[in-house]
Amino acid sequence: MVELLKDQFWFSALMTVGIVVALLTAQAYSIYFERKISAWIQDRIGPNRVGPLGLLQPLADGGKFLLKEDIIPANVDKPLFLLAPMIAFGVAMIGFAVLPWGGNVDLDADGAVDVAAQVADPGIGLLYILGIGSLSVYGVVLGGWANNNKYAFFAAMRSTAQMLSYEIPMGMAIVVVVITAGTLRLEDIVLSQIGDGHVWNIVLHPFAFFILLVTLFAETNRTPFDLAEAEQELVGGYHTEYGALKFGMFFLGEYAHMITGSGFIVVLFLGGWHLPGVPGLQPGDVSVGAMLLKITVMAGKIAAFMFLFMWVRWTLPRFRFDQLMRLSWQGLLPISMALAGYATVLVYLGKSTSIPWALGGNIVLLALTLVISQLRQTPVTGRQTNMPAISLTSPAKAR
Amino acid sequence: MSGGVAGCPRHPRCETLHSGLGGGTVKRAPRLGIAWETGRIVTAQPFFTPYASIVFVIALVGVVTTAMMLLAHLVKPAKKGAVKDSTYESGMPPIGDARGRFNVRFYIVAMRFLLFDVEVVFLWPWVPVFHKAATQGEAVTSAVGPSAGAGFLLAAMAVFAGFLVVGFAYEWRRGMFQWD
Numbered sequence: 001m002v003e004l005l006k007d008q009f010w011f012s013a014l015m016t017v018g019i020v021v022a023l024l025t026a027q028a029y030s031i032y033f034e035r036k037i038s039a040w041i042q043d044r045i046g047p048n049r050v051g052p053l054g055l056l057q058p059l060a061d062g063g064k065f066l067l068k069e070d071i072i073p074a075n076v077d078k079p080l081f082l083l084a085p086m087i088a089f090g091v092a093m094i095g096f097a098v099l100p101w102g103g104n105v106d107l108d109a110d111g112a113v114d115v116a117a118q119v120a121d122p123g124i125g126l127l128y129i130l131g132i133g134s135l136s137v138y139g140v141v142l143g144g145w146a147n148n149n150k151y152a153f154f155a156a157m158r159s160t161a162q163m164l165s166y167e168i169p170m171g172m173a174i175v176v177v178v179i180t181a182g183t184l185r186l187e188d189i190v191l192s193q194i195g196d197g198h199v200w201n202i203v204l205h206p207f208a209f210f211i212l213l214v215t216l217f218a219e220t221n222r223t224p225f226d227l228a229e230a231e232q233e234l235v236g237g238y239h240t241e242y243g244a245l246k247f248g249m250f251f252l253g254e255y256a257h258m259i260t261g262s263g264f265i266v267v268l269f270l271g272g273w274h275l276p277g278v279p280g281l282q283p284g285d286v287s288v289g290a291m292l293l294k295i296t297v298m299a300g301k302i303a304a305f306m307f308l309f310m311w312v313r314w315t316l317p318r319f320r321f322d323q324l325m326r327l328s329w330q331g332l333l334p335i336s337m338a339l340a341g342y343a344t345v346l347v348y349l350g351k352s353t354s355i356p357w358a359l360g361g362n363i364v365l366l367a368l369t370l371v372i373s374q375l376r377q378t379p380v381t382g383r384q385t386n387m388p389a390i391s392l393t394s395p396a397k398a399r
Numbered sequence: 400m401s402g403g404v405a406g407c408p409r410h411p412r413c414e415t416l417h418s419g420l421g422g423g424t425v426k427r428a429p430r431l432g433i434a435w436e437t438g439r440i441v442t443a444q445p446f447f448t449p450y451a452s453i454v455f456v457i458a459l460v461g462v463v464t465t466a467m468m469l470l471a472h473l474v475k476p477a478k479k480g481a482v483k484d485s486t487y488e489s490g491m492p493p494i495g496d497a498r499g500r501f502n503v504r505f506y507i508v509a510m511r512f513l514l515f516d517v518e519v520v521f522l523w524p525w526v527p528v529f530h531k532a533a534t535q536g537e538a539v540t541s542a543v544g545p546s547a548g549a550g551f552l553l554a555a556m557a558v559f560a561g562f563l564v565v566g567f568a569y570e571w572r573r574g575m576f577q578w579d
Contacts, residue, residue, distance in 0.1 A: 008452075016452070016455055066471055069477065070472070073485065073486055073487075086468060090460050119452050120450070120453045120456070122453070148497045149486050149487060160509075161504075164512040165508060175519070178523075182534065235487070245468070325578045326576065330571065340522075341560070345553075347529070348533050350534070
């Protein structure tokens, strides 16, 4: 058995099965925790009827999804209607394949590294994850189109424009990391943040980290960017006509997308499986125990980001569409272009790992952004010009 | 690190893995890149293995996804009806088709996306090459022209990005980013 697992392909296969099962469970429990956290934030109790503390709620939900009547409306585009949830769910589930979970492993404790605790380690892992991530727009677009429903169609249009707009600042923010690390291989990006004179990329480029985080919210259609399923204006958004497990697959796919996205940002900016100074979490630790510890740390960091996603969802209101577009094209895009250019110049000067240079530049750019955004008057949109001015302070004086 | 195991040209990780297996002679099968060591597939090939694993992931997820759809299809109750099967439009009888015209602004967003995304795509191969030239001082030799150092690479990208920035400023001035 150990002999077989020393073959990277079979080790990867075992990891794949393990991760797929873990992901399915994590998605189901993300929904539970989403409800629990929303209840906590809104001072309610949340699900507490099924099992102790409501912990069996995901099972009950799953059963309900499966047993609900699955209506396929008469005038939908049937092949695409069936394909869309499969794409939304499937694409979100295959992104994890290149995430580095636990570094190199020595399975039989003979002092030589046998396999890498990573499903696949191509030299272009980052491009793979970006490519798969941008495929997720097809689930939304095909779903919205196949529905043949006006609400769904509007949601699909909105969502496409949103995802496209935020993909470019995302790419630019990632360029900042790649130019600092000099590689597109995710494991090497993790290793480049470890060792003497190297720190996590969040210390070097916190502003780029923030931009990537914002674009990740937009890419996963989470509040404050959930215009694709704005229920007050678009009923259910792109999945208006979907029911039963097909809706469930869109729902689970969203959480899978969040988990993969969190893993991605952890690898790029937070050192992946690494914690500075903790024994067992260094590149030299290759025992099986160290691997499990590394996987736990990685999962813990991902869980922290999942909590952030939920926290933000139940705290912030939704953007208006013109604000959304302005934030991307006139805010994040020029800022991220400037950051990428600055990181490039730092590499040319040989200062790319110097904290004062990188961090200082980020702080200067942040200050510049704040000053410019204060000086620039927020543009008045066409619809607002026709509205009477409202005074918030004293209604009596306004008349 | 260099010049160690056959079949691992300048690839430290692969060499570690191979020497861990006893460092036997690794023969490389032509074209596919599978290496064989006394009859069995050797671990962690630099090129082929990761993609085999990715294919396995895609296949497994495909099977899981299809199984879920099939299971739901087999288990669900099904009672069709004319009203039940009609399009949902807030309870009113649906008016017309959903596939009408849509606002041209969405089309413009798509055009802009193409412009800028192509630029980002150009960046990806440039970034590792530039990093190598800047940190290790390795000049890049090109098939057509003279070899280029980090300074030349930076200048080339600056010109390319400069065109884009000018275009970006022009679009901004023309109010292309104004949604309303």
